[in-house]
Amino acid sequence: MTGQDTGTQFGVDINQLYIVALDMNEVSGIYGNAATQLSGIAPASVVAPWLTLQGQLMDAFNTAVKNLDDSSTTLQRAATDYADTDQQAAATFNQLRPNDRPDDVNGPA
Amino acid sequence: MTDSTYSQLMSTASQIQAKATQVSLDEAQRNAEMAARDDGPPVSDAQKQAIRQEYADIPGLFQPYANLPDPQDYQYGITTLDQIMKTICAGGTRQPDQLTMGYSANFAISGLGSAASGRLSGWKGNAATNFKTNFLGQFSLRAENLFVLAGVLKGGLQAEQSMWTQARANITGIATGTLDALDNIGTCGQGNWTVGLTMASSIAQILAAIESDGASLFLTAVGAATQIAAAVPGTPSQPGGTAEQIISGMRQLITQFGQQLTGTINLVTNQLQTSSGQVQQNLASFDMPRPAMDDIKDDKTLTGALGLGHP
Numbered sequence: 344m345t346g347q348d349t350g351t352q353f354g355v356d357i358n359q360l361y362i363v364a365l366d367m368n369e370v371s372g373i374y375g376n377a378a379t380q381l382s383g384i385a386p387a388s389v390v391a392p393w394l395t396l397q398g399q400l401m402d403a404f405n406t407a408v409k410n411l412d413d414s415s416t417t418l419q420r421a422a423t424d425y426a427d428t429d430q431q432a433a434a435t436f437n438q439l440r441p442n443d444r445p446d447d448v449n450g451p452a
Numbered sequence: 453m454t455d456s457t458y459s460q461l462m463s464t465a466s467q468i469q470a471k472a473t474q475v476s477l478d479e480a481q482r483n484a485e486m487a488a489r490d491d492g493p494p495v496s497d498a499q500k501q502a503i504r505q506e507y508a509d510i511p512g513l514f515q516p517y518a519n520l521p522d523p524q525d526y527q528y529g530i531t532t533l534d535q536i537m538k539t540i541c542a543g544g545t546r547q548p549d550q551l552t553m554g555y556s557a558n559f560a561i562s563g564l565g566s567a568a569s570g571r572l573s574g575w576k577g578n579a580a581t582n583f584k585t586n587f588l589g590q591f592s593l594r595a596e597n598l599f600v601l602a603g604v605l606k607g608g609l610q611a612e613q614s615m616w617t618q619a620r621a622n623i624t625g626i627a628t629g630t631l632d633a634l635d636n637i638g639t640c641g642q643g644n645w646t647v648g649l650t651m652a653s654s655i656a657q658i659l660a661a662i663e664s665d666g667a668s669l670f671l672t673a674v675g676a677a678t679q680i681a682a683a684v685p686g687t688p689s690q691p692g693g694t695a696e697q698i699i700s701g702m703r704q705l706i707t708q709f710g711q712q713l714t715g716t717i718n719l720v721t722n723q724l725q726t727s728s729g730q731v732q733q734n735l736a737s738f739d740m741p742r743p744a745m746d747d748i749k750d751d752k753t754l755t756g757a758l759g760l761g762h763p
Contacts, residue, residue, distance in 0.1 A: 356571075373539055374598075377536045386612075393608045420754060421755050
């Protein structure tokens, strides 16, 4: 199956778009776990600037989680809308979703 | 130095006080006998009191260092940050090998970073282009910066752990060295003695710095995992001989130790303070920006020409 078969919209394969959205979810999870782990570090004695840095990294992780999640949702909305307006693409796209990644990015053979 | 040795610091300090007092009383008695030949007059109560007073402050000299932080308290944080670094490693080549050694790129993170120029390279549309340029295109840089920041935090804990390990070893060394020197008075082992102070010699440098590759700002850990080159003042050997001389040497060592400890704490604090300041001044290089497309609520607008593009 080719990229055209799966529906290429404005130069993008919507399957790839959807997979990037899922990748963003995965990375969001990684940063979310990192934030949870980081928040659990509380040495009995540590110099004050270390705590400031810890807070800065926590904020950065949480910002990444929020924006990756939101952008993932946005890309999934876009991919779904693309598929809805392209029945040929939708057919493949709907087949792709249950086993969307990672190997067969162009959908079932 | 074992932990149990350090935990006995104040007990050792009391032994030093008792030993120095006893040795000095014996010396005073011998001196009095020699002065009067054979069975001379005993040392007066006033002399005894003066001798006891001379060493009364010894426990107090060690007391400020009797409850130094336990180096083991930092291990959980170091291990956890190591795990975090393993999972968020973004790859890239901006970082010194000392920081990235032992960490492999997480493919989910590195793959996302290359999506703009790879899987989604042909994607058109106003918001799509902005998303690729401003979010995905900058993702690797920010992901690397988060990794480095985690590395700086880990380095900070390692520095403090090392600092307190050495501080405990040094103050314990001063105490046991002093007691040994007092024990050796009058023996063939009597002589100059020394305790090496190693406080700042192996504190890893943890300074983070913002650098530029010409296109973007990125964080790097300057000289991560290297050793501070600042010379540690040599510790002169202390004269043996009398209890008074030994205790005088001990006092000098404790003073020198305190100065080195304060200097090392300041060094670690300043480096982390500088790193924090660098981050604060360059937050845009750490925070992943919110793409404008995320605020487009209507699906048709989202995939329209001003959004992500639509056929």
